[in-house]
Amino acid sequence: MRQRSVIPGFGLSLGYTAFYAGLVVFIPLAALFIEASNLGWGELWQTISAPQAVASYRLSFGASLVAASLNLIFGLLVAWVLVRYPFPGKKFIDALVDLPFALPTAVAGIALTALYTPNGWVGHLLNFKVAYTPLGVVVALTFIGLPFVVRTVQPVLAELEAEIEEAAASLGANRWQTFRRVLFPALLPAMLTGFALAFARAVGEYGSVVFISGNMPFRTEITPLLIITKLEQYNYAGAAALGVAMLLVSFALLLIINSLQHWSAKKTGGK
Amino acid sequence: MSIEVRHLSKHFGAFQALDNISLGFPSGELVALLGPSGCGKTTLLRIIAGLEYADSGQVLFHGEDSTGKHVRDRNVGFVFQHYALFRHMTVFDNVAFGLSVRPRSLRPSKADIARRVHELLELVQLDWLADRYPDQLSGGQRQRIALARALAVEPRVLLLDEPFGALDAKVRKDLRQWLRRLHDELHITSIFVTHDQEEAMEVADRIVVIHQGRIEQIGTPDEIQQQSASPFVCEFIGQTNRFEGNIKDGWADFGDFRLETPPRLQESAKLAGYVRPHEITLHNQASDNSIPVTVASLKRLGPIIRLGLVSTSGQDIHVELASQQLPKDTEVGARLFATPIQAQLFAV
Amino acid sequence: MAGTITTLGNSHAPRISNVTQESRPVRWLLISLAIAFLFLFLALPLAAVFSEAFSRGWQVYWQALQEPDAWAAIRLTLIAAGIAVPLNVIFGVAAAWAITKFSFRGKQFLITLIDLPFAVSPVIAGLTYVLLYGSHGPLWSWLSEHDIKIIFATPGIVMATIFVTFPFIARELIPLMEEQGTSHEEAALTLGASGWQTFRRITLPAIKWGLLYGIILCNARAMGEFGAVSVVSGHIRGQTNTLPLHIEIAYNEYHFAAAFACASLLALLALATLFVKSLLEWKERHERFLASQAARKEP
Numbered sequence: 057m058r059q060r061s062v063i064p065g066f067g068l069s070l071g072y073t074a075f076y077a078g079l080v081v082f083i084p085l086a087a088l089f090i091e092a093s094n095l096g097w098g099e100l101w102q103t104i105s106a107p108q109a110v111a112s113y114r115l116s117f118g119a120s121l122v123a124a125s126l127n128l129i130f131g132l133l134v135a136w137v138l139v140r141y142p143f144p145g146k147k148f149i150d151a152l153v154d155l156p157f158a159l160p161t162a163v164a165g166i167a168l169t170a171l172y173t174p175n176g177w178v179g180h181l182l183n184f185k186v187a188y189t190p191l192g193v194v195v196a197l198t199f200i201g202l203p204f205v206v207r208t209v210q211p212v213l214a215e216l217e218a219e220i221e222e223a224a225a226s227l228g229a230n231r232w233q234t235f236r237r238v239l240f241p242a243l244l245p246a247m248l249t250g251f252a253l254a255f256a257r258a259v260g261e262y263g264s265v266v267f268i269s270g271n272m273p274f275r276t277e278i279t280p281l282l283i284i285t286k287l288e289q290y291n292y293a294g295a296a297a298l299g300v301a302m303l304l305v306s307f308a309l310l311l312i313i314n315s316l317q318h319w320s321a322k323k324t325g326g327k
Numbered sequence: 328m329s330i331e332v333r334h335l336s337k338h339f340g341a342f343q344a345l346d347n348i349s350l351g352f353p354s355g356e357l358v359a360l361l362g363p364s365g366c367g368k369t370t371l372l373r374i375i376a377g378l379e380y381a382d383s384g385q386v387l388f389h390g391e392d393s394t395g396k397h398v399r400d401r402n403v404g405f406v407f408q409h410y411a412l413f414r415h416m417t418v419f420d421n422v423a424f425g426l427s428v429r430p431r432s433l434r435p436s437k438a439d440i441a442r443r444v445h446e447l448l449e450l451v452q453l454d455w456l457a458d459r460y461p462d463q464l465s466g467g468q469r470q471r472i473a474l475a476r477a478l479a480v481e482p483r484v485l486l487l488d489e490p491f492g493a494l495d496a497k498v499r500k501d502l503r504q505w506l507r508r509l510h511d512e513l514h515i516t517s518i519f520v521t522h523d524q525e526e527a528m529e530v531a532d533r534i535v536v537i538h539q540g541r542i543e544q545i546g547t548p549d550e551i552q553q554q555s556a557s558p559f560v561c562e563f564i565g566q567t568n569r570f571e572g573n574i575k576d577g578w579a580d581f582g583d584f585r586l587e588t589p590p591r592l593q594e595s596a597k598l599a600g601y602v603r604p605h606e607i608t609l610h611n612q613a614s615d616n617s618i619p620v621t622v623a624s625l626k627r628l629g630p631i632i633r634l635g636l637v638s639t640s641g642q643d644i645h646v647e648l649a650s651q652q653l654p655k656d657t658e659v660g661a662r663l664f665a666t667p668i669q670a671q672l673f674a675v
Numbered sequence: 676m677a678g679t680i681t682t683l684g685n686s687h688a689p690r691i692s693n694v695t696q697e698s699r700p701v702r703w704l705l706i707s708l709a710i711a712f713l714f715l716f717l718a719l720p721l722a723a724v725f726s727e728a729f730s731r732g733w734q735v736y737w738q739a740l741q742e743p744d745a746w747a748a749i750r751l752t753l754i755a756a757g758i759a760v761p762l763n764v765i766f767g768v769a770a771a772w773a774i775t776k777f778s779f780r781g782k783q784f785l786i787t788l789i790d791l792p793f794a795v796s797p798v799i800a801g802l803t804y805v806l807l808y809g810s811h812g813p814l815w816s817w818l819s820e821h822d823i824k825i826i827f828a829t830p831g832i833v834m835a836t837i838f839v840t841f842p843f844i845a846r847e848l849i850p851l852m853e854e855q856g857t858s859h860e861e862a863a864l865t866l867g868a869s870g871w872q873t874f875r876r877i878t879l880p881a882i883k884w885g886l887l888y889g890i891i892l893c894n895a896r897a898m899g900e901f902g903a904v905s906v907v908s909g910h911i912r913g914q915t916n917t918l919p920l921h922i923e924i925a926y927n928e929y930h931f932a933a934a935f936a937c938a939s940l941l942a943l944l945a946l947a948t949l950f951v952k953s954l955l956e957w958k959e960r961h962e963r964f965l966a967s968q969a970a971r972k973e974p
Binding site for chain 3: 061062063064065066068069070072073074076077080081082083084085087088091130133134136137138141143147149150151152153154155156157158159160161162163164166167168170171176177178198199202231256259260261262263267280281283284287290292295296299302303306307309310313314
């Protein structure tokens with residue numbers, strides 16, 4: 057079971073941890089599965105594969121994928137600039153990167169909507185619509201996923217020794233070759249981890265999206281919103297069914313993230 | 328305070344860290360647990376301290392069974408490999424910690440604690456650092472503060488886990504001698520763990536060589552060096568040359584040379600003979616007890632000369648001698664004759 | 676080159692030599708691109724909150740904040756965070772202690788369970804509580820018999836808040852305590868300290884900054900949570916609206932200035948959170964730097 061240890065408090069701390077985690081996380085999630093199982097396989101599948109639900113998956117996953125990809129590219133850029141180049145206001149900008157973690161999603165939602173409506177600061181500059189279209193959903197999801205790639209890549213980039221780049225340069229590689237063949241492979245696990253984290257966060261996001269999306273069924277309705285709609289119609293089993301579907305996707309993502317982090321740690325020689 | 332362990336065994340998963348160890352530590356001695364990393368020496372030390380529990384076996388302090396006693400009640404001083412100084416406390420508070428956590432009825436007064444702490448800091452010659460934090464100290468200073476902290480509770484025994492392991496070479500040498508002097512002053516039963524045979528030889532009264540969870544040998548530094556109990560000990564304690572042969576007509580026969588055999592070895596047994604680099608003499612002339620060799624390398628280290636030789640059968644032989652003992656005009660490529668004077672012999 | 680003081684904050688920054696430096700135009704292009712991106716996605720939304728909040732003047736701003744419903748929402752937000760954060764602190768410390776100081780079977784499962792609320796959509800979090808405690812759920816008859824209201828009442832809001840902020844403290848402490856190992860606690864025990872003394876005088880001081888860091892982030896999320904709380908709240912004005920829900924209602928009723936006035940409070944909280952967070956990070960780096968300096972000098 058476990059090695060006997062002189063450090064005190066094993067029973068107390070583990071007992072309390074298990075009790076609390078069971079109460080807060082495990083039992084409620086189990087209730088979700090039980091509720092969904094009340095439907096039976098046929099009906100469960102029907103709910104999950106209904107056209108409105110499928111349209112919502114397409115939007116939720118599609119927009120999340122686009123947003124996470126944007127974050128992957130710009131996250132790498134931001135991390136690179138923050139680690140490598142000195143410039144005025146760097147510390148302030150570095151701190152600001154975490155804003156999406158700290159700013160309540162509802163606040164982000166109404167702020168982005170105000171910016172991107174046709175007469176908003178940004179909206180009136182564009183000759184196409186952003187708010188109340190799938191593009192608006194992408195904007196909101198890009199905002200809330202922004203810190204992930206930056207914060208996973210930044211420490212890895214900072215830990216890379218200057219020697220490996222000097223070695224590459226001394227062997228005749230130009231700057232771009234050095235980046236592509238030496239730095240990029242070293243950063244890849246962290247980048248993918250950040251990408252997966254941003255994607256997982258975006259798939260489940262609700263608060264920042266509902267304001268800017270317009271919530272039109274089949275067009276700008278994300279899956280979490282569809283769950284709430286079903287709940288408001290007292291369709292508990294239907295809500296639970298969609299909840300289970302999303303939860304299984306979350307589990308899969310968590311698994312992928314964990315193995316990516318494991319890979320990343322192994323590659324950088326960490327624990 | 329004497330310590331005794333009886334039939335200690337301990338495993339971690341499939342790994343057998345200690346395998347039925349029985350051993351006594353006489354009162355007032357400074358003993359080294361010596362062995363390669365992963366041999367179980369640190370586990371043994373931690374079990375004696377009460378930081379780890381054995382699967383089976385007993386630990387006795389002064390003849391009294393302390394196997395089930397909590398580390399808190401064993402009254403041992405333990406110095407950790409990386410010192411484990413409390414970073415958020417000053418040096419003074421670190422050393423005072425053991426006294427200040429005593430139950431109110433047994434706790435010395437503030438003034439008494441302060442006096443005791445300053446005594447100890449003077450003992451380790453760092454009284455002037457009392458107000459500093461551990462992060463502001465060098466490695467050697469941290470080491471000595473860790474020792475002062477362990478001594479503050481007036482432990483019955485002092486246990487040190489690789490006490491010099493994290494220090495650089497020069498500081499390590501100084502601290503070794505200092506620890507030996509301190510022990511001569513305090514005479515507290517002490518055990519320290521090390522993987523460095525030179526360190527064990529220089530500091531300890533007695534050395535316990537451990538290998539793969541078993542005791543290979545217990546003895547004074549001289550005994551370990553000159554009467555090794557096993558081929559492992561021979562090879563672990565400094566450089567040596569290994570020759571293979573067998574017993575013929577009561578002699579240990581290695582082809583080119585032969586040596587007297589101790590009576591414990593059986594006739595016609597296969598033998599391993601270990602000859603230390605300084606136990607070989609070199610000559611220009613062959614004798615009936617010499618190995619023809621070619622000089623492959625030659626290094627002068629002050630009064631000592633180190634030679635790498637290759638025998639005609641292709642074996643590397645290392646030799647160390649005083650420069651005046653080297654045959655005249657020896658240089659790389661010269662052909663010489665090497666005579667082992669003595670060897671430690673084992674049946675294999 | 677750089678003076679000793681300016682290198683303090685960036686003791687991690689790698690040496691940049693000429694061969695590993697991009698040309699000046701490339702550098703400025705990259706910096707400009709990064710700043711433009713951050714300006715568009717971070718600075719502008721933040722500016723929009725305050726600009727909209729004051730778009731109809733101070734008068735309207737103050738009025739929006741003095742509305743009784745707004746006050747009730749602020750009070751409920753404080754209550755929810757005031758209960759959820761301390762409970763998660765106790766849990767986080769206990770969990771980190773069990774996980775980092777001992778080895779036991781099922782540890783990996785426990786860690787995954789602790790991570791789970793980060794991966795689960797907040798809407799699903801709310802949904803599970805509605806299913807468990809709502810009028811449709813297995814506990815409903817017992818709860819209504821004893822006249823206990825959880826869903827569409829304060830307890831449900833507190834529970835949903837606990838769920839979404841559940842991992843924060845534990846996640847912050849586990850890597851920290853893992854790195855610190857157990858030798859300090861062992862040292863305290865060999866010196867005769869009791870279990871409680873060891874925890875209070877050795878472990879707690881060693882993790883206090885990490886703990887504070889976790890509390891700050893946990894609190895920001897607790898006060899700002901929207902999705903999970905929205906599902907269990909029922910949106911009863913003056914009773915079950917937290918500040919983010921109050922903002923939603925005001926916004927949907929086209930009281931934009933009022934919505935943004937309340938939003939500006941939460942934005943200030945976010946800025947304060949980021950400020951304290953940066954301060955703690957700077958402090959940690961500074962201590963590491965001092966430690967590495969001291970280790971370099973030998974007696």
